Amino acid sequence: MKPLTRLAPVVMLLTLGLLALQPANAVTVIDPTNLVQNILTAVRTMEMINNQVSQLQNETQMLLNQARNLAKLDYNAVNRLRVTLASTERLLAEAQGLAFDVQRLDREFARLYPAEYASGISGQRLAQEARERWRSGLDGLHTALRVQAQVAQNLALDESVLSELVQLSQAAGGALQATQATNQLLALQAKQSIQAQQLQITQNRAIALELARQAAAAEEARELRRRFMGSGTPYTPYPVQFYR
Incomplete structure (x- = not known):
């Protein structure tokens, strides 16, 4: 006014x-x-x-x-992350020897790594199981190395996705685009965490197989020693006089 x-x-x-x-x-x-x-x-x-x-x-x-x-973010990296994660999951599924299935693992472990051998088991059976244990340990190391190699290959793709998401987040025109870019960055972090867990599982599996093989080898050696010594009266040395 x-x-x-x-x-x-x-x-x-x-x-x-x-x-x-x-x-x-x-x-x-x-x-x-x-x-x-x-x-x-x-x-x-x-x-x-x-x-x-x-x-x-x-x-x-x-x-x-x-x-x-x-406005929505015209970019989706989830499918690419799933592909790389599926590559390590496939390697775990292809693992030979002791499986990652709990019930099957319990059966195989009880057979190959017994706490005590039965007295009636044959020497051929002992040798066969020892070789299977060696193969299981070798497969554990092979699986761990394969997963390590696959993770190293996936790092290049992860770096590319990370760079693209950071650029999109910085150039986001609105709150929804920034939120979607942040969610995909979190998905990338979760994928890398799962991949690290898979790698740790395979490494720990190889270590556990080697320790179990050593324990089974000790029990096998004890059984072979018992058979060698026999169950009768051991020889008792005593002096003998040859000449008077």
């Missing part, structure tokens, strides 16, 4: 000036008060229109910001 109040004297002066410039025979009867009110009303109307225009511009900008915040 202050701008309108300041305009009132100016409008009055302009009105009086126009009246003074007109010739005497052309003077028109004008109500100054009515003229001032009309001019003030027009000024108020213009200000109202300007305010409405500003409001519409603000609402338009708000809608544009909401549209940017709701």
Whole structure:
């Protein structure tokens, strides 16, 4: 209202000036008060229109910001992460020897790594099981090395995905794009964590197989020694005199 109040004297002066410039025979009867009110009303109307225009511009900008915040990220790295993770899972499924299935592992472990050998077991059976234990340990080491090699190959792809996601996150035009980029970065981190667990499993499996083989070899040696010594009365040395 202050701008309108300041305009009132100016409008009055302009009105009086126009009246003074007109010739005497052309003077028109004008109500100054009515003229001032009309001019003030027009000024108020213009200000109202300007305010409405500003409001519409603000609402338009708000809608544009909401549209940017709701825009989806045109990038999805989840399928690529699944492919690389499936490569290490396939290596675990192809592992020979003692399986990763609990029930099957219990049966094979009880057969190849007994806590005590039966007295009736043959020497050929002992040799055969010892060779199977050696093969299981060798397979454990082979599986661990294969998983290590596959993880090393996957690192190049992980670095590429990480670089692309960071760039997309920094260039995100809205909150939804930034959130989606962050979620995919978390998916990459989870994938690497699972891959590290798979690698740790294969390494620990190889170590466990070697320790079990050593324990079974000790028990086998004890059984062979018992058979060699026999179950009868051991020989007792005593002095013998050959010459009187």
